[in-house]
Amino acid sequence: MSDSIRRNLALFPIGIVQKLTDLSARQIRYYEQHKLIEPLRTEGNQRLFSFNDVERLLEIKRLIDQGLNISGIKKVLGTAEEAAESSALQTETVDEHAEDRLTVKDLSEEELHDLLKKELLTQAGRSGLQNTLIAGQLSRFYQ
Numbered sequence: 386m387s388d389s390i391r392r393n394l395a396l397f398p399i400g401i402v403q404k405l406t407d408l409s410a411r412q413i414r415y416y417e418q419h420k421l422i423e424p425l426r427t428e429g430n431q432r433l434f435s436f437n438d439v440e441r442l443l444e445i446k447r448l449i450d451q452g453l454n455i456s457g458i459k460k461v462l463g464t465a466e467e468a469a470e471s472s473a474l475q476t477e478t479v480d481e482h483a484e485d486r487l488t489v490k491d492l493s494e495e496e497l498h499d500l501l502k503k504e505l506l507t508q509a510g511r512s513g514l515q516n517t518l519i520a521g522q523l524s525r526f527y528q
Contacts, residue, residue, distance in 0.1 A: 393437055395434060398432065422445075436504060441462070445462070
């Protein structure tokens, strides 16, 4: 499975995302309303967020802390639709066989655990404060 596919798997409910980003559920829903993020919805209409969604929320939070408003953030980041299109184009380029892609349903609990653990180790190996903060928060769940 390619890195772009792993990073786009919707895995985290809003409660975990709140802890990782220090944003309230209302703030996250507000950014979704303005199409800055578009989390996946389950059949029960629960939001599920990917690693890319969490990183995008951290970037939004950083821009707001710098004094940008929603309009400015949209100009800097674009909408989630544009990001999804860009990600889809990258995924198509990297992986020409769409039928070989794994979905969340294809993964057993053990495989999902291993996947998250590998992602944590990858994130921990990269430099940057945000990545280590995410890895630090997530490592509490996967030891």
